[in-house]
Each structure stands twice: as structure tokens, then as C-alpha cells.
């Protein structure tokens with residue numbers, strides 16, 4: 198965070214939301230990491246007077262926030278778009294229960310799937326769960342809207358959703374600083390008619406939910422977040438979120454209806470705007486959410502017939518769709534080389550995927566850094582659906598295959614993902630008599646999203662000591678009798694253990710335990726890089742097939758092998774870039790020709 202004056206700051210959207218939560222008097226915030234939402238809680242955890250935590254998953258995070266708000270606090274939950282799927286159960290009933298202190302759920306959507314397994318438009322959640330939604334276009338608006346979301350939440354007695362997208366989360370802008378509002382006092386107050394959703398009570402609350410949403414719809418017509426910006430030209434644009442900026446950049450003089458409250462929508466305002474222009478064009482990312490609503494009002498408009506319904510928008514796309522005559526000049530083909538993602542040099546996950554390829558099993562995978570095990574040259578992951586699905590999908594496959602299926606499928610999950618939603622699948626595997634092997638890649642962190650702490654790391658969000666969950670004990674407690682712990686860098690020992698576990702006809706777990714090499718304590722350690730003794734290299738490519746970025750392959754030119762004294766059939770040489778090596782030793786373990794050594798040993 199950079200303070201650029203006494204009253205303004207240069208912040209990303211996520212940092213602005215954290216600042217707003219602080220100023221709003223939030224005292225409890227929970228969530229689960231996930232790009233593009235992660236920095237909100239990370240930043241908020243640095244403020245005094247706010248309790249923050251990483252929950253094991255998003256459902257837990259939202260329920261914690263619901264509990265805090267029912268005790269009177271202002272509370273917030275943060276998550277990425279798919280996290281809302283996990284939290285959907287409490288979310289859909291939270292509108293019935295309402296709030297005491299304000300409650301805001303921040304959903305960070307990822308159009309274009311920069312870092313996600315799917316693309317979904319969480320405006321649909323506001324509609325389906327019957328909750329008001331605000332949607333900022335930039336960091337300053339994100340801050341102001343979060344503050345207003347708490348006010349709205351308390352005024353309407355309902356949780357409010359704040360939806361951001363990757364651009365708004367990560368772009369930086371000037372954000373005004375304010376004072377922290379005194380947090381509301383907390384005390385428990387029983388109110389079963391509002392808080393205990395038995396069917397008889399829920400039926401009454403169902404009516405209240407509609408009343409709240411009707412009031413919210415009236416507010417939508419009045420709120421300054423929804424505004425008409427008059428302009429010239431016959432074509433008027435209805436837009437919101439980051440798309441508003443693309444419209445303003447491409448058509449700065451056009452009339453615009455900017456929608457910052459995107460649920461419920463302001464019907465009167467939309468009608469008024471439509472009546473003031475000859476033609477309405479809706480510009481929005483992903484689903485035709487606004488467009489559908491405009492059409493239900495009987496207003497003819499263009500939208501997804503022109504604008505793509507997938508991926509991010511940008512000014513080029515908007516221009517190409519709406520002013521193709523200007524777009525031709527705007528497009529400049531940029532021919533960048535592709536940079537496929539790869540596990541880091543020294544990543545402990547690599548050794549396990551190397552072994553899984555050797556074992557020729559079907560690998561039911563999961564989400565984390567290890568999903569990269571699906572890519573060549575490892576190519577050792579065969580499914581990836583959502584967090585936690587590794588173990589359950591494998592169980593389903595084993596059941597479908599019937600007798601003899603147990604040693605054909607294994608599942609692979611990371612430590613954070615196992616705690617998030619893998620453990621219930623393991624319970625199911627044991628309970629329902631399956632026999633697949635689960636490999637838990639315990640790298641002591643939530644690496645993929647930037648090293649967040651989780652229940653197995655023994656530290657909380659602030660890095661303070663916390664109870665350290667023991668995965669081995671947990672697996673035994675759910676009824677797995679065969680639990681092994683291996684060092685994934687010890688390739689052959691891990692291979693033997695995996696083979697033994699896979700052959701069993703009852704459930705087994707192999708915990709591959711080795712810290713992520715990018716953890717600060719690992720970076721501080723003395724690294725003895727490996728180097729190649731190219732005289733010994735037989736060009737077998739065993740090390741190259743590990744896919745380590747520190748290992749390169751140089752093919753021989755015609756006749757070069759013989760000229761340099763290698764076998765005529767040898768195709769080339771591998772080489773280690775010592776500056777990249779993280780000293781894991783996996784390449785040395787797979788080399789059968791003593792061509793890879795610690796430097797001092799090669800002399």
C-alpha cells in the first residue's frame with residue numbers, strides 16, 4: 198500500500214475493499230483464498246481491531262460471518278466466484294435470516310478464467326438467492342460501495358453481495374481515505390422467529406424476503422450507484438462493472454446508464470433511459486444478465502448478438518463489436534511466445550507425477566499447483582473438476598469398474614484442498630467400502646494462491662502459531678487403516694510405497710510430505726545446486742521428462758554425436774541451469790548414468 202497524500206491512497210480494488218471494511222467498522226471477516234479475491238483478507242489482516250481468518254472452505258467462511266453479524270458485528274466473507282458455489286447453502290437461507298450487524302459477501306469473479314476452472318457470472322446468485330448486489334467499476338468505487346453495502350444491509354435487514362471481477366480486483370487507482378466508524382456493540386439476542394429456519398418460520402420469512410427485495414428495488418431507482426449520464430448520439434448504452442469503463446473509453450460522448458446496483462435492477466430508471474435514446478445497447482461481460490432484464494421490461498435492445506458472452510471484454514472487443522470501422526485501426530497484432538505454466542524447479546509434486554506416469558494408473562486430480570501434473574511432459578492427471586472432487590470421482594470410478602477396479606484409479610489432492618472438501622470424500626470412500634488410493638500432496642501451504650496458511654501449517658492468517666492438524670491422524674480417524682508417509686523427492690522409495698498402496702483392496706492414503714520450495718524458510722536454506730556432467734549424459738531424457746524448468750535439452754546437429762565422442766544414435770544432451778536449481782535431487786534420482794551430481798562431487 199502506498200500513501201500518496203494524507204487523504205488518498207494508491208490501492209488495488211482488493212486493497213480498497215479491505216480499507217473500506219476497516220472503515221466500515223467490520224470486526225469479523227472470514228473467507229477462503231482464491232484468485233482474484235485473496236488479497237482482500239490478506240490486507241485486512243494487517244489492520245488492527247479486525248478479527249480475520251482463513252476458513253477451511255467458503256461455506257465455513259460465510260457461516261462464520263453470518264454468526265458474527267447475528268451477534269451484532271459488521272462482518273464480511275470473501276471468496277472467488279466458485280467459492281460461492283461452496284457457500285451457496287448458507288447463502289440461500291441467509292436472506293431469510295437477515296442480519297443484525299451488516300453482512301457483506303464479496304464475490305470475485307474471473308471472466309476469461311485467468312486462474313479458475315470455469316467462468317461463471319455470479320450476478321445470477323444475487324437473483325437466485327434474493328440478495329441485493331453492488332458492482333464497482335474501479336477501486337475508489339469498490340471502497341465507496343462496500344461502505345454503502347453495509348449501510349444497505351442494515352437498512353434492509355439482509356446480507357448484500359459485492360461483486361468484483363479480476364480487473365477491478367487487481368487494477369490500482371486513487372482511493373480516498375476516511376475514518377473508521379466505531380464498530381457496533383455485540384451481544385447475543387435470541388430471536389427464533391427470525392433465526393431458526395424451521396419450515397413454519399421459513400414460510401413466514403419467505404414473505405419478508407420478498408418485502409426486503411421490493412424495498413431494495415425501490416432503492417435501486419434512487420441510489421446514485423445507478424445513474425444516467427447524458428450524452429450525444431442516438432445510441433445509448435446500459436452497462437456496469439468494468440464494462441462501463443470500456444464503454445466510456447470507446448464512446449466517451451454517448452448517453453450511458455451506469456448500473457452499480459445490479460440486483461435488483463432499477464426498472465423505472467431503465468425505462469426512462471430507454472425512452473431518452475433511439476437505440477439501446479447493453480454492454481456487459483459474461484451472461485446477458487442486464488440484457489435479459491431489459492427485455493423483460495419490453496424494451497428492445499442489442500447485447501449478446503454483438504458482444505461476446507464469454508471471456509473478458511476490453512476496448513478493442515467493444516470497438517470491434519460496436520464500431521468496426523474504427524476497430525481495424527485499433528487492433529495491433531502482438532505475437533508473443535506462449536508461456537505454458539509449469540511446476541517450479543524443485544517442486545515436490547513433480548516426483549509423484551513422475552511415479553504416477555510410471556505406474557500407468559488413471560489419476561483423478563484436483564485443484565492446486567499440482568494440477569500442472571496434467572501437462573506434458575508429466576501428463577499424469579486425467580480428471581480435474583472442482584476442489585475436493587479427486588477422491589470422490591475416483592470412488593465413483595472404482596464403483597463403476599466393479600471388482601478389480603481398485604488398482605486402476607488413484608486420486609491426488611493438495612493439503613489445503615484436502616481440508617477444504619477432500620476429507621468428506623475420503624470419509625465416503627471408507628464408509629462405502631471403496632479401495633482407491635488417495636495421495637495427499639502435503640507441501641505445508643496453500644501454494645497456488647500465494648502461500649496462505651491453512652489448518653495443517655500450524656499458523657493462522659497473521660502467521661501466529663495455531664493448532665496444527667495432523668493429516669495422518671485425521672485419515673486414520675476416518676477409518677483408513679493404511680496410511681503411508683513418503684518423501685516425494687525420494688523417487689524410488691515413493692514408487693515402491695505407491696505400488697504397495699495401490700495394490701491393496703481397501704482404502705489407502707499416501708501422504709507425500711515435503712515443503713513447497715518457495716516457502717520463505719525454504720528460500721533461506723543453503724541450496725547446493727545440481728549440475729550436469731555432460732560427458733556421462735547418454736541423452737536418455739529421463740531428467741528432461743520431469744519437466745523441470747532448470748533442465749534444458751540441446752539436440753545434436755547432424756554428425757555432432759560422433760564428432761564429440763558420443764554414441765552415433767544419441768540425440769542430444771541435457772543440461773542443468775544451476776541458477777534455477779532448487780536442490781531437490783529428483784533429476785539425480787532418475788539419472789541412470791551418473792550424469793547429475795552436486796557440483797563439488799562432479800569435479
Ligand SMILES: Cc1ncc(C[n+]2csc(CCOP(=O)(O)OP(=O)(O)O)c2C)c(N)n1
Nearest residue numbers: 231280564565566611612613614643644645
Ligand atoms: C471453491 C474454490 N475455492 C478456491 C479456489 C482457489 N484454489 C484453487 S486450488 C486452491 C488450494 C491449493 O492449495 P493446495 O491444495 O494445498 O495445493 P498447492 O497449490 O499447495 O499444491 C485454491 C485456494 C478454487 N479453485 N475453488
